[in-house]
Amino acid sequence: MRAAFALIFLLLPISASAATVEPQIDFHVSAAFDELHAGDYTVLTLLVENEAKLSSFPIDQNSSQILAILTTAKDARVELQDCYPISVENVNPQIIGDLPSGRVASVNFRVKVDENALAGEYSVPVEISFTKVSLSVIGSNYFISYTPDQKVTEYVKIKIDRKDYDFDAKVISGSLKAGREGKIDVIIENTGKNELDDAVAILNVSSPIIPNPDAISSYIGNLAPGEKISASFKVFVSDKALNQSYPASIILKFSAGSQQAAISKQIGLEIEKDSMLSILKVESYLTPSKTVQSQTTQSMPSSVSPLLSGLIQTQQSSQIVTINSRGAVIVEFESFENLQDAVAILSFENPLLQPENSPYIGKIDKGEKKTVIFYVKSLAPAGSYR
The missing domain is CATH 2.60.40.10 (Immunoglobulins)
Incomplete structure (x- = not known):
C-alpha cells in the first residue's frame, strides 16, 4: 500500500514530465560483543546502521532537506531469528523507529544459547522491516510516497567458545x-x-x-x-x-x-512413591438396593352413626421402602515387602456403599499373594463406583 501527498518544492532542480526518485536502503548489522558460550542466558546487543544511498540526485541548499527524508528508514523494526545455536527469549521484533542514513541504532535481545552448541562461528539472520519514502515528479507537481512493510534480511556473526572454567x-x-x-x-x-x-x-x-x-x-x-x-x-x-x-x-x-x-x-x-502392594484382581458381587411400595391395613370401629357402632371400618395406607443390598468384594494382591500385623481396609467415595469388615491378615512375606473378602452393605443405585 502506498500513501502519497503533494508537496511543492520551489527551486528543486528536477526537470522531468514524470519521474520517481527512490533510495536504495541497505543495512549493516553487527554484534556489540559477539562471543557467547554454550548454555549462556544473556543479552545480545545488535548495532544496526542505515546505509541508504541515492544516486543522481543534485545536492544544494534546496534539496538537502528532501534528501534526508528520502534516505530515512521510517518505523524500522528489527527481528532476530531463532536459529541454532540461539533462541530469542524476549519481545521480538524490537522497534527502533525512524533511522536516518548513516545513523546507528542499538537493539537488545535476551537469548539462550544451546547448552550443547559446538564451538565455532555462526551466522544468524536478522530481518529489518521499515517504510520507504519515495519522491515522484509529475509535471510541476511533486509527491512524497510511503511504502510500508519493506523487508531486508542481513546476517550477524557470533562466535561460540568454551568458558575458561566450566x-x-x-x-x-x-x-x-x-x-x-x-x-x-x-x-x-x-x-x-x-x-x-x-x-x-x-x-x-x-x-x-x-x-x-x-x-x-x-x-x-x-x-x-x-x-x-x-x-x-x-x-x-x-x-x-x-x-x-x-x-x-x-x-x-x-x-x-x-x-x-x-x-x-x-x-x-x-x-x-514407593508401593508395598500390587493389586492383582478385584471381583465385585454387589447388587443395587431395591425400592418397593408397602401397604398397611388398619381396622377401627365406625363413628359415622350410633346404629352402626358395632361395625368395623378398615383403612389402607402405602409408603415407599428401600431395601438394603448386601454383597462382597474379593481382592487378590501381592506384597513387595515383608509385612507384620497387616490389616486390609476398604473404603468408597460414595457414602451409600459401606464396608462391614476389615479383615486381619497378619504376617505377609515378600512376594506372597493373598486374597481378602470384604462384606459390603449398599444403598446405592446401579452404577460404577470407586
Missing part, C-alpha cells in the same frame, strides 16, 4: 523413593578451556530431599579439559515427597590459579 553434570543413575535413603551417581565433565585443580563436588538439595552429612560431597582432584569422572552421593527422602522431579544442584569448588572458585549446575532428581 563443567557439566548429568545424573546417570539414582533410585530415590519416598521415605527411604537413596544413592545418586553423577558424571562430571570439564567443559572449560583450563584444568580444574583440586576439585570437590558438593550436592545441594532442599526439602523433601535431605542430605546425608556423611555422603554429600565427593573429592574429584584434578580434571583436565574434556575429562569425565563419576561422583556418588547419598540422601534421605521424606515420606511426603510426590512422584515428580525435584531441583538440586552440583557445586564444584576448585583452584583457579592462586584463587579458589566455585561453579554451580542445576540437575533434577526423580522421586518415586
